[in-house]
Amino acid sequence: MPSLPASSNVKWSRPQGGAIPFWRTPRLLVGLLIALAVGALICELIAIIWQAADLFGNEQTTSANLLHLLRMSAIQAGLSVLLAFITGGIVAIALTRLSFFGKPLALAILSAGLVLPTLVVAFGLLAIWGRAGLINDISQAVGLGKLPFTIFGLQGILAAHTILNGSFAARIFYDRLQALPTASLKLGQSLGLSEWQRIRILDWPVIRSAMPGLGATIFLMCFTSFSIVLLLGGGPANATFEVAIFEAVKLDFDLHRAAILAATQLGFCLLIIIPTAGLKSSSVLIGAQQRHVWQATGWTKWTVAFVLFVLLLAYASPLLIILVEGFDVRFFTLVSSTKFINALITSCTIALASASIALGAAMLLAFARAELIYRNASKAQTSLLRTIISAPIFAYLATPAIVLALGFFLLARVAGLDTSKVGIYVVILANALLALPLANATLGPPVEKIANKSYRLVKSLNIHGWRRFRYVELPLIRKECAYVFALGFSYSFGDLGVIALFGTDEFSTLPWMMYRALGAYRSNDAAMLAAMLLIVAVLSFYLFPKLLGGRDNAHAQ
Amino acid sequence: MLTLNNVQFAYPKTTPYLFNLNVEAGEIIGIAGKSGSGKSTLLDLVAGFQSPQGGEIFLDSQSIDGLAPEARPVSILFQKDNVFAHLTAAENVQLGSAEDIDAAEKLAEVGLTGFEGQKCASLSGGQQQRVALARTLARNQPILLLDEPFSALDGDTANQMRDLVKQLVIKNKWHAILVSHHRADFDALANRTMQLENGQLSELS
Ligand SMILES: Nc1ncnc2c1ncn2[C@@H]1O[C@H](COP(=O)(O)OP(=O)(O)O)[C@@H](O)[C@H]1O
Ligand SMILES: [Mg+2]
DSSP states (O other): OOOOOOOHHHHHHOTTTTTOOGGGOHHHHHHHHHHHHHHHHHHHHHHHHHHHTTTTTSSSSSSHHHHHHHHHHHHHHHHHHHHHHHHHHHHHHHHHOOOOOTTTHHHHHHHHHTTTTTTHHHHHHHHSSTTTSHHHHHHHHHHHSSSSEEEEEHHHHHHHHHHHHHHHHHHHHHHHHHHHHHHHHHHHHTTTTOOIIIIIIIIIHHHHHHHHHHHHHHHHHHHHHOOHHHHHSSSGOOHHHHHHHHHHHTSSSOOHHHHHHHHHHHHHHHHHHHTTTTOOOOOOOOOOOOOOOOOOOHHHHHHHHHHHHHHHHHHHHHHHHHHHHSSTTHHHHHSHHHHHHHHHHHHHHHHHHHHHHHHHHHHHHHHHHHHHHTTTTHHHHHOOOOOOOOHHHHHHHHSOOHHHHHHHHHHHHHOOOOHHHHHHHHHHHHHHHHHHHHHHHHHHHHHHHHHHHHHHHHHHHHHHHHHHHIIIIIHHHHHHHHHHHHHHHHHHHOOOOOOHHHHHSOOOOOHHHHHHHHHOHHHHHHHHHHHHHHHHHHHHHHHHHHHHHSSTTTOOO | OEEEEEEEEEEETSOOOOEEEEEEETTTEEOOTTTTTSSSHHHHHHTTTOOSSEEEETTTEEOOOTTTTGGGGGEESSSSSSSOOOSSSHHHTTTOOOSSOOOHHHHHHHOOTTTTTBBBBGGGGHHHHHHHHHHHHEEEEEESEEEETTTOOOOOOHHHHHHHHHHHHHHHHEEEEOOSSSSHHHHOOSSEEEEETTTTTEEEE
16 A cells, blocks of 8 residues: 655644744735734724823813713613514514415515614604604594604614614524424424423523623614614704714714714723623524424414514514605606716715625635634634734724714824815725624634635645635635625615715715705605615625525535 | 334425334334435324325324324434433423323433432433433333434443333333434344335335
8 A cells, every 4th residue: 555645744744733834824914914904993093083082181071961871872772672682582483483485585584684774774664653654644544643652762763773673683583593403393392392381491592592692782783873863863862972973073063072972982882892702693694494393383373473474564664665655756857866876876886895895804804714724723823813813803893883984084184184085985994894893703604614624635635825715615605705795785885874974965875865865854855765775785685695606505514 | 003004205306205114012113224315204204293195104003194293102212402401300301291200210210310400401411311211201102213312322321222222112012113324223122124215115134
């Protein structure tokens, strides 16, 4: 039997934890550089906000003021989490009890919750519950008069947040429940567990384990909510920091106050996010499909179906009404106006550019971390380098869009640049950075899984660099890449937070145009723009996976 | 006697299955076959998770086809996940039994004296399988379906478990079907072994 060539022996016997020659690992180098650049940028932005806030020099903004904002935002976010958990939990549990025609569609709608332009949801709620909304019209038509409550205020914010985050929570809970072992489900069914026992023994432990990470995420999203509070808040009583910052910049042009608010909020967000760093991230990708469905029977089935129908309708109705109201005869007048076309082009440019940046950066970062596996780095090295690569991205999770935008705004002014000229670059970059944490969380695990599975083979066949990417990695992560791109695209396409500080008459995107239309009481235009935003968001999740995703089951493991 | 009489079944767009099988009381029938050959599907049909598209399943000449899974005279043991980890051993044993049963006694019968109050999460894989076995004792259903229940156990533990199962099947006159792809399981336990291939069962050796 011929012996192995000596050279391959040498490679195999590299002692675990040998030093990595950095100059020979371009992937690692590139990843580190990106991480450092991204990290340096956030530090610079925070520093500039901090400076502008001049926390100790000036006492214009009283701490009582800040405390009030903090308290109201926290209460609002806490209630939002609670409502999202309750409705999301019920929907998820109900979904596991039924299999019906259109279930994939229902699941797709739930996934959309995370990526729907918040502006659209807020507008949809207005169209249903607002003063001139559907319910009021019906109520008056049947002689009941005006509704005794208004959608403006805490209730409106909570409703919108529940729609967005309840559907998101439902999706996460459902995915986790799908991961229950088939054996457990079959056993439970065979042992004849009651519906109540099933919830207590099977579902609840799963749902509870998903709660901390998910809860922190939802809390942050609601705590830093902007468009919804801007549209539905109904005044300063329910303002979040975002809205207060926006008003300070845009209405009062009080950059100092804006900076104080931003600094406070950033601190608070970090407080929330750091303890949750160790919690498992809640991946939103479609999990492994599970074969066994333990269906409800008898009257339970009908109850479950009814509850599910009502909740899904509540989630979906604001979107449906936008589609109904968004298209009337004036649609063509609007879409053929120069203003619209310019805004559309700007929006598309921004979305394509920032999605590409987010995807590219996330891939390079994931490859850099995977390189540690391919290079057989030692434990200490791995944990150090992983932290260096991942930590800066993490910082953006704690940075709300407006705060980031404010940082750039201040930076541009300090650098003597015309904010209206650099607007487009800032919006592209800021949106890419804001999408980066999610992109990173989506791409990281599969790339590392591939590395762990294939590194022996890759080494023994000596597949490196481009060839490894082309033949080993890319085919297996195309689907995730497409998803990340769609995510980045629809995220920046629907952004209002960043554009809010930079938008003008000339530099306008569709969300910005819609916001302005609302402010000018042109609600027909707003409805049409909302419909456009909604359609583009949905389309991007349909189109990009088709265009980029390759065959569906590229990695059917 | 447990009888599968021309039981037909097919998943959408796959080769159809046709099962004929007899299992006497106190007997263990081994089912060998490659992974994906349909062994678990066969057990699913008996347990009621899938409904036959033709043919019938009898226990002592009574059809069990119309029964929901929870109403079937069946106990199942899978490769793993046979217990609910955050319940105690005793709670696991009591699940699925109508009347109050003495969990401690059943646990003692499988060699787990004094384990009643332990959370199953803290038990070893082998101990968890025994807890599940104690539950089948408590329920004492005439049909026992074994889907590779020894595959996740190491050598000695697996051997002890095999002996225990054999002993209990004979003593309680259960009708047992054992699915596995380890010859050792059949050698140690099975009265007869059938091969599942191309959707059909045939006598092995
Ligand atoms: N619910 C299902 N729907 C469609 N195909 C299934 C389903 N369950 C199993 N299969 C397929 O049927 C075949 C037999 O599966 P299974 O009975 O689990 O095989 P085994 O237990 O022998 O490994 C496999 O090819 C499997 O992919
Ligand atoms: Mg199987």
